[in-house]
Amino acid sequence: xxxxxxxxxxxxxxxxxxxxxxxxxxxxxxxxxxxxxxxxxxxxxxxxxxxxxxxxxxxxxxxxxxxxxxxxxxxxxxxxxxxxxxxxxxxxxxxxxxxxxxxxxxxxxxxxxxxxxxxxxxxxxxxxxxxxxxxxxxxxxxxxxxxxxxxxxxxxxxxxxxxxxxxxxxxxxxxxxxxxxxxxxxxxxxxxxxxxxxxxxxxxxxxxxxxxxxxxxxxxxxxxxxxxxxxxxxxxxxxxxxxxxxxxxxxxxxxxxxxxxxxxxxxxxxxxxxxxxxxxxx
Amino acid sequence: xxxxxxxxxxxxxxxxxxxxxxxxxxxxxxxxxxxxxxxxxxxxxxxxxxxxxxxxxxxxxxxxxxxxxxxxxxxxxxxxxxxxxxxxxxxxxxxxxxxxxxxxxxxxxxxxxxxxxxxxxxxxxxxxxxxxxxxxxxxxxxxxxxxxxxxxxxxxxxxxxxxxxxxxxxxxxxxxxxxxxxxxxxxxxxxxxxxxxxxxxxxxxxxxxxxxxxxxxxxxxxxxxxxxxxxxxxxxxxxxxxxxxxxxxxxxxxxxxxxxxxxxxxxxxxxxxxxxxxxxxxxxxxxxxxxxxxxxxxxxxxxxxxxxxxxxxxxxxxxxxxxxxxxxxxxxxxxxxxxxxxxxxxxxxxxxxxxxxxxxxxxxxxxxxxxxxxxxxxxxxxxxxxxxxxxxxxxxxxxxxxxxxxxxxxxxxxxxxxxxxxxxxxxxxxxxxxxxx
Numbered sequence: 001x002x003x004x005x006x007x008x009x010x011x012x013x014x015x016x017x018x019x020x021x022x023x024x025x026x027x028x029x030x031x032x033x034x035x036x037x038x039x040x041x042x043x044x045x046x047x048x049x050x051x052x053x054x055x056x057x058x059x060x061x062x063x064x065x066x067x068x069x070x071x072x073x074x075x076x077x078x079x080x081x082x083x084x085x086x087x088x089x090x091x092x093x094x095x096x097x098x099x100x101x102x103x104x105x106x107x108x109x110x111x112x113x114x115x116x117x118x119x120x121x122x123x124x125x126x127x128x129x130x131x132x133x134x135x136x137x138x139x140x141x142x143x144x145x146x147x148x149x150x151x152x153x154x155x156x157x158x159x160x161x162x163x164x165x166x167x168x169x170x171x172x173x174x175x176x177x178x179x180x181x182x183x184x185x186x187x188x189x190x191x192x193x194x195x196x197x198x199x200x201x202x203x204x205x206x207x208x209x210x211x212x213x214x215x216x217x218x219x220x221x222x223x224x225x226x227x228x229x230x231x232x233x234x235x236x237x238x239x240x241x242x243x244x245x246x247x248x249x250x251x252x253x254x255x256x257x258x259x260x261x262x263x264x265x266x267x268x269x270x271x272x273x274x275x276x277x278x279x280x281x282x
Numbered sequence: 283x284x285x286x287x288x289x290x291x292x293x294x295x296x297x298x299x300x301x302x303x304x305x306x307x308x309x310x311x312x313x314x315x316x317x318x319x320x321x322x323x324x325x326x327x328x329x330x331x332x333x334x335x336x337x338x339x340x341x342x343x344x345x346x347x348x349x350x351x352x353x354x355x356x357x358x359x360x361x362x363x364x365x366x367x368x369x370x371x372x373x374x375x376x377x378x379x380x381x382x383x384x385x386x387x388x389x390x391x392x393x394x395x396x397x398x399x400x401x402x403x404x405x406x407x408x409x410x411x412x413x414x415x416x417x418x419x420x421x422x423x424x425x426x427x428x429x430x431x432x433x434x435x436x437x438x439x440x441x442x443x444x445x446x447x448x449x450x451x452x453x454x455x456x457x458x459x460x461x462x463x464x465x466x467x468x469x470x471x472x473x474x475x476x477x478x479x480x481x482x483x484x485x486x487x488x489x490x491x492x493x494x495x496x497x498x499x500x501x502x503x504x505x506x507x508x509x510x511x512x513x514x515x516x517x518x519x520x521x522x523x524x525x526x527x528x529x530x531x532x533x534x535x536x537x538x539x540x541x542x543x544x545x546x547x548x549x550x551x552x553x554x555x556x557x558x559x560x561x562x563x564x565x566x567x568x569x570x571x572x573x574x575x576x577x578x579x580x581x582x583x584x585x586x587x588x589x590x591x592x593x594x595x596x597x598x599x600x601x602x603x604x605x606x607x608x609x610x611x612x613x614x615x616x617x618x619x620x621x622x623x624x625x626x627x628x629x630x631x632x633x634x635x636x637x638x639x640x641x642x643x644x645x646x647x648x649x650x651x652x653x654x655x656x657x658x659x660x661x662x663x664x665x666x667x668x669x670x671x672x673x674x675x676x677x678x679x680x681x682x683x684x685x686x687x688x689x690x691x692x693x694x695x696x697x698x699x700x701x702x703x704x705x706x707x708x709x710x711x712x713x714x715x716x717x718x719x
Contacts, residue, residue, distance in 0.1 A: 006375065006384040028415040032401060032408075039403045039444070111398045112416055113375040113390075276378040279371065280297070 015272070019115045029122035033097075034129060048133045052089050056082045063202045072204070072245040076145050083241045084201045084234045086134050087163045091230055092192045094127035098171030099188045102179050106282045116275050117268070120175045124167050131160075138241070152240045159236035162260055166229035169263025176271045179282055199230040204238075204246060223255060229263070232256020286349040287387045287468060287499050288373065293346040294381030295368050301336050342368040343523045346382070355500045357514035357531055359507070359538050365523040366503045370394060370472050373501065388467030388499065391418055396474045397457035402446035406437055406456055409445050413460045427463045434485070435459035455482055462489045469493060470501045487513070511535045548576050550671040552654070553591075557665065565599075565664040566591045567654050568633065570671065579678035580647055580693070584640040586616075590656055590665070591633045598659030599626040601636045605691075606651045608672075613650065613691040616640065625659055644692045645675045 004014070012018075038044045056078060063069045064077040071077040098120040102109060105119050142148065178184040200208075205225070212221040225231060232253045239248040343365045350356050358366050371377045373384060374392035399416040400409050410431055414424040432438055435455040437448075445453060458474065471490070490513060494500055504510050510517060510531055517534035519527040527534050553568040572578065573585040588601055604615040616638055619625055628634060650673055655666040687693060 002387075002389070004375075004386040006372065006379060006386065008379050008381065022418075024421055025415055028412055032404065032412055035408065036401055036403050107395075108399055108416065110376065111394045113392070114416070114418075279377045 015115060019117060022114050022118060025114055025118050026122055026125060029118060030125040030129065033123065033126040045133065048130045049137045052082070052085050052134050053137060055089075056085050059085070059202045067203075069203050069207070072242075075242050075245045076147065079142065079145055079147055079242060080204065080238065080246070081202060082138060082141060083238045084199075086131065086138060087160070087233050087237050088196070088199060088201045088230060089134065090127055090131035091163055091167050091233070092196070093130065094124045094167035095170055095174065096188055096192060097123040097127060098167070099174035099178050100185060101171075102175045102278065103182075103185070103282065109282050110279050116278060117172075117271065120171045120271075121168065124164065124171055127167070128164065142241075147242075149241050150243045152244050154240075156237060156240035159233050159240060162229065162236070162257060163233040165260040165264050166233065166256075169229075169260060169265075169267040172267030172271045173263070176267075176274045179274065179278055195228065195230065198225075198228050200234050205231055205235055205249070205252070206247065222249065223251060226252035226255040227259055229256045229260045232260075285351055286385070287352045288350040288501070289385040290346055290348050290373075290382070291384070292382035293343055293369070293372065293379050293384060294341060295343040295365075295372060295377070296380040297340045297342055298337050299340050301338060341523050343372075343379075343520075344381075346520070346523075346525050348518055348525065348528050350499060350501065352388075352499055353497045354516060355494045355502060355514045357510040357517040357535075358501065358503045358520060359505075359510060359517055359535065360520035360526075363522075364520040366520055367394070367472055368523075369520065370470050370501070370503060374470055386468070389418075390468045390470060391464045391466035392470035392472070393417075393461045393464075393474050394470075394472045396454055396461070400445055400453070400457060403444055405444055406441045406448070409456070410460055413457065414463075417461060417464055418466070419464065431459045431463055434462060434489070451479060451482070458482075458486060462486070462493075466498070468499045468501070472503045473505065507535050507539055547671075548572050550652075552667060552670050555667060555670070557667065561663060561667075562665045564593055565596060565628075565656050566593075567656060567665050567667060567670075570603075570652065570654060572673065573637070577674040577676045578643055578645070580645060580675055580681050581642050581678040582680075584643045586638040586640070588636040588638070588654060588656075589633055590636060592628050592631045594631055595629050596658050596664070597625075597627045599628055599664070600657045600659065601626070602653075602655045602657075603638060604653035604655070605645060605673075606653060606669075607691050608649055608651060610651070611691075612653070613645070615653075642695070643675065643678075644695065646688060646691055646693055647675050647677050647681075648691065649674050650691075 002014075041047070043050065059081045060078045063081070064071065069077075071080050101119045101123040102116070108114075109116065109119075174184055174188060178188075205222075208222050208225050210220070210222040212219045226249075233256065235246070235248055236253055238246045346365075346369065348356075358369065360366050368377075370392060371394070372379050373386070374390060374394065376392075376394075397413070399413050401412065404412065410428065411421070411424055414427075415421065419427075432441065435452075435458075437452055437456055440448065440452065445456070448456070461474075487509060490500070490502075494513060500513075502510065502514060514531040516529065517531040518525060519534050519538050527537060549569060549571040551569050553566065557566075567588060567590050569587075569589040571587040571589070573587055574582075578584055586603060588603065590601070600617060600619045602615050602617040604612055606612045618636070618638075626636070652670050652673055653666075653668045654670050656664045658664055685693070
């Protein structure tokens with residue numbers, strides 16, 4: 001018979017076993033969020049497709065026609081933007097939803113025991129399902145443009161995993177912070193908007209110089225820029241989907257990977273530390 | 283200790299509560315500006331607005347220790363705010379203890395609120411799965427118990443409508459039905475049976491009894507002493523975070539009941555209570571006094587004094603003292619004109635005392651609400667107070683431990699006799715207890 005000791009400050013070694021035991025809850029919470037989103041709607045599931053489609057059209061117009069940003073040879077600007085928009089939508093919705101996930105599930109947190117990690121993970125999974133729908137959109141658009149991907153497309157899932165990790169890591173930090181400091185609910189949309197321009201969604205990251213001269217100092221701008229994990233994800237996703245026509249700067253990918261690992265690890269650490277007080281302060 | 287499925291040792295839980303400081307009088311504009319500037323830069327965390335605030339430690343639980351053996355049903359009783367829900371939260375691993383330790387030797391499922399996790403937009407069917415999963419059941423388990431749950435809740439017709447359209451009764455039935463089919467080793471239930479109509483409450487109690495008979499350990503919090511004494515073998519009485527008494531459910535329950543109605547005083551002053559209409563102008567009932575002390579005792583002689591202040595002389599006065607159960611049903615009234623001619627005559631103004639002698643108090647143990655009134659014979663009401671106070675009746679020294687009608691308010695008096703009836707029962711009509719002839 002399993003024996004459990006509850007004591008102040010005790011770190012529960014069974015946590016990961018508990019997570020496995022409650023694995024079905026991941027599915028159920030994500031299922032609930034998806035179901036609820038599309039109840040009593042008229043556009044319904046189509047919304048998951050319309051949003052990236054329309055935003056891509058607008059960005060293509062703004063950046064390519066008005067801003068005259070160049071695109072690599074043979075690649076329509078539309079596809080360039082769409083290939084970046086997909087992971088970006090995934091990341092931004094995952095970040096916004098998971099940051100608020102604990103607070104909006106306050107009634108569950110204060111009345112029922114389950115490993116709280118499931119809540120932000122569930123919202124990232126929900127966004128991931130939307131992402132999968134948009135991948136279908138991408139396939140259709142590529143067919144429209146008669147632009148078929150090559151062998152590199154099989155590497156795309158790795159970059160998706162990276163995006164998942166980034167969303168999860170940041171989501172954990174934000175949701176744990178949001179429980180105690182409710183201003184994060186207002187900070188997050190701002191971060192998302194800010195992050196949008198800091199990520200190569202509308203433009204290609206090749207535009208960012210590797211070294212930038214500033215008051216006589218050589219600043220490794222591209223490297224710093226790549227601290228943003230989405231830079232690595234978007235670069236990689238583009239490279240995989242668009243036949244490698246966009247070039248891939250490996251230091252950026254490496255930088256993003258390391259940062260994502262750091263984010264996830266530290267996110268889990270902070271979350272676990274704050275978890276025991278959630279029910280008291282939520 | 284090895285036999286106990288739950289061991290609580292010296293458990294304590296502390297919360298920090300903040301108080302906002304006194305508003306200071308700002309004498310200088312400079313101070314006002316400084317305070318406003320400070321307020322602007324302070325983050326909105328905790329809601330403190332720059333005034334001096336103090337923090338206080340509030341111990342919701344302190345030094346609580348008890349053991350629960352496997353298969354026991356233990357009740358947890360106490361006033362509101364005693365710490366019962368906090369104790370359950372700690373045992374359910376929702377919050378962490380500040381002090382002490384708890385050993386749990388079995389899987390715990392807790393029911394702290396009915397319908398946790400129900401989403402109003404989802405249908406009944408979807409919510410059964412969702413709620414079941416949240417409470418810890420696996421998908422396969424829910425599927426196998428689905429029909430039972432629906433049958434218990436009696437919502438077959440409405441399974442596919444969103445729960446927001448359910449009546450409150452249906453909602454509660456469905457929520458309880460899901461929770462009732464949990465099969466953990468330890469079940470923790472927090473006052474959730476106090477919902478729904480009488481038929482449903484009976485169903486819930488029946489289900490709880492089944493679970494108890496199935497050998498599961500149950501921890502049960504309720505204010506319904508009847509439920510506690512019927513279901514539980516032992517009870518823990520929590521008072522202001524401390525364990526006041528642990529023992530057999532009957533004893534703890536009775537001790538708790540007899541202590542909790544302490545607002546009944548020996549003398550109740552009624553002069554200041556506002557009256558309806560013209561009541562209390564010519565005559566005003568100013569006090570009730572229980573001359574033999576409180577609580578009153580069932581079956582004992584009791585004397586009650588009513589003090590009434592008269593501003594004028596009144597003839598043909600009647601007074602009455604009525605007892606009602608706490609839900610407002612009038613049980614009975616002692617009125618002063620047992621004979622139509624028994625009327626008092628108040629000759630001059632002043633305070634007069636009217637004393638009532640009761641030979642044997644027929645009221646069964648419980649809490650009663652008091653109504654007092656005073657009329658003059660021309661159907662003219664002088665003063666009337668409904669619910670002037672409450673009084674508690676406890677068992678008297680001659681009250682038997684068991685008698686019929688204990689749950690009614692009044693024990694009627696009559697004398698029973700037994701005599702043989704000269705009558706031979708023919709052979710063929712003899713029936714034994716099992717119904718065979």
